[in-house]
Amino acid sequence: MSFVHPLVVGFLVALGVGLLIGIDRERRKGGGATRQPAGLRTFTLASLLGATAMAAGDEIVLAAVALGMVAFAGLSYWRARDGDPGLTTETALVLTALLGGLAIKHPEFAAGLGVVVAVLLAARSALHRFVRSVxxxxxxxxxxxxxxxxxxxxxxxxxxxxxxxxxxxxxxxxxxxxxxxxxxxxxxxxxxxxxxxxxxxxxxxxxxxxxxxxxxxxxxxxxxxxxxxxxxxxxxxxxxxxxxxxxxxxxxxxxxxxxxxxxxxxxxxxxxxxxxxxxxxxxxxxxxxxxxxxxxxxxxxxxxxxxxxxxxxxxxxxxxxxxxxxxxxxxxxxxxxxxxxxxxxxxxxxxxxxxxxxxxxxxxxxxxxxxxxxxxxxxxxxxxxxxxxxxxxxxxxxxxxxxxxxxxxxxxx
Structure with missing residues (x-):
């Protein structure tokens, strides 16, 4: 018998996924003119937003939230396009929102995917070196x-x-x-x-x-x-x-x-x-x-x-x-x-x-x-x-x- 409501478990997983991915992005967002728009708080909120959309509505509401995140990410990229910032942060932000929604119905799967995403983001240098040099x-x-x-x-x-x-x-x-x-x-x-x-x-x-x-x-x-x-x-x-x-x-x-x-x-x-x-x-x-x-x-x-x-x-x-x-x-x-x-x-x-x-x-x-x-x-x-x-x-x-x-x-x- 579980003493924790499944909805609470879903939100806790969404919170954990957002924090996990956000920690890596916070370390890499830099400062000054080249500062990236999303960090620890943004990714955590995005994950919780996806979870809230799924809990309060359904897949259609989550899809609407995801489209909004895509629009936000596209605007962010357009504003920084001259510096060739790449799309990693923007893509990760949209994915984090979707993982937050997934955590409501399938918390184990969402947690596993969140770890995979965090590992891929953290292994950026090693992956680039392997592909380009090895x-x-x-x-x-x-x-x-x-x-x-x-x-x-x-x-x-x-x-x-x-x-x-x-x-x-x-x-x-x-x-x-x-x-x-x-x-x-x-x-x-x-x-x-x-x-x-x-x-x-x-x-x-x-x-x-x-x-x-x-x-x-x-x-x-x-x-x-x-x-x-x-x-x-x-x-x-x-x-x-x-x-x-x-x-x-x-x-x-x-x-x-x-x-x-x-x-x-x-x-x-x-x-x-x-x-x-x-x-x-x-x-x-x-x-x-x-x-x-x-x-x-x-x-x-x-x-x-x-x-x-x-x-x-x-x-x-x-x-x-x-x-x-x-x-x-x-x-x-x-x-x-x-x-x-x-x-x-x-x-x-x-x-x-x-x-x-x-x-x-x-x-x-x-x-x-x-x-x-x-x-x-x-x-x-x-x-x-x-x-x-x-x-x-x-x-x-x-x-x-x-x-x-x-x-x-x-x-x-």
Whole structure:
């Protein structure tokens, strides 16, 4: 039970929003001939005016108040136009009045937006410096492409199976495009922040929790474009598989703990092998002579990302055809086919059969490792496609080593 009337809460939020935004504007309004027209009191009153309009009337009254604020802001800008004052303060004033009105009906939302507005206003210098001095033209273009791919294209794609065997989901395939671009961009940023010797291995390990295959492709693209980054890129590619093993163990444990108990030795052997191989390349990269490295070109390659999506589509079609040919009776065939696209979904599906009582935990070992094997084939294809022969010659032995270690775990068990 609330002891505070909702209207009081709304006005308090409106007061807080006005004060929060007004404090920043007060600090920046200056003095003398260049003094800005609005400060702490003006913004606070504007927010309370919007709240009063909404409380006493409705959205129409608030709209009338907002139009009045627009007229006031326009007049203020016209009077100071010779000094090119910008429209930030005027725009913020109108927005503050609207936030005050919003606080009456949705105080939590208004408070959150008020904080965002205040942060944007306070971060003016940092944002300007980032855009003008840090962000390059190529990076800005890449940012716009990524935003369009994520916010425009992805929502428009159907989220349902299409094509032969119902094997293709356009939204899933396009998600791979976005993941490849995101992982590439993460590696690019890591290189800029901490340098390639540390940045790429760390980015690879972190990105592996999203998609190891996409990470391998992204690292291959980086190594092919900048051969001097070959060793840290290989380290990042192989270390991404460590994340795959860790995530696989977590998902299996969450689905059926006895299944993990049956698979813990193969998974442990595989993870340790990947850590040793990736760690060796990381140490090799660290022993290189330190030199300043300037990142080159784009943060990601859209062509490469689209190529990976095409490869995934072909693999999914081939896997569906194999399942149709051999039937659904064989868990091994189904898991192997699914593994081409994703190890985790195949392993979780097999573990679910144990939970349903259809198979025993020891019977999951071969199907899960079969999925692990076919997924390794997909990773090797990505390594060759993205990084070329040199990158593949470094990465594929590491992938085969961790695969062999996983199968060797059966013998020990």
């Amino acid at each position: 962000l390059t033209d190529d990076e800005l273009r890449d940012l716009l492409i990524f935003a369009a791919a994520t916010l425009v294209v992805l929502p428009l794609l159907p989220d349902k199976p299409i094509g032969p065997y119902g094997a293709l989901n356009l939204r899933t395939v396009w998600t791979i495009v976005i993941l490849v671009m995101a992982v590439s961009a993460l590696g690019y940023v890591a290189v800029r922040v901490v340098g390639p010797r540390y940045g790429l291995p760390l980015a690879g390990l972190a990105s592996g929790f999203v998609s190891s295959s996409a990470t391998i492709g992204a690292m291959g693209t980086r190594a092919k474009a900048e051969p001097e980054l070959m060793k840290p890129a290989v380290a990042g590619a192989v270390l991404s598989s460590v994340a795959t093993v860790v995530q696989l163990a977590i998902l299996i444990a969450a689905t059926n703990l006895p299944t993990l108990q049956a698979l813990w030795l193969p998974l442990t052997f595989s993870g340790v092998a990947a850590m040793l191989y990736g760690g060796a390349f990381t140490l090799w990269a660290l022993k290189q002579k330190t030199q300043k490295h300037e990142t080159q070109g784009s943060a990601f390659s859209l062509t490469t990302a689209l190529t990976f999506a095409a490869i995934l589509a072909v693999v999914l079609l081939a896997a569906a055809a194999a399942q149709d040919l051999f039937g659904e009776a064989g868990v091994l065939v189904a898991a192997s086919a699914a593994g081409f696209a994703d190890t985790h979904s195949a392993a979780v599906s097999v573990a679910s059969l144990v939970s349903d009582g259809r198979i025993k935990p020891p019977q999951t070992i071969i199907p899960v490792l079969a999925a692990f094997t076919t997924n390794t084939v997909t990773k090797m294809a990505f390594a060759v496609t993205a990084g070329g022969h040199t990158f593949a010659l470094y990465v594929i032995p590491g992938l085969l080593l961790m695969l062999a270690a996983a199968w060797a775990g059966i013998l020990v068990a």
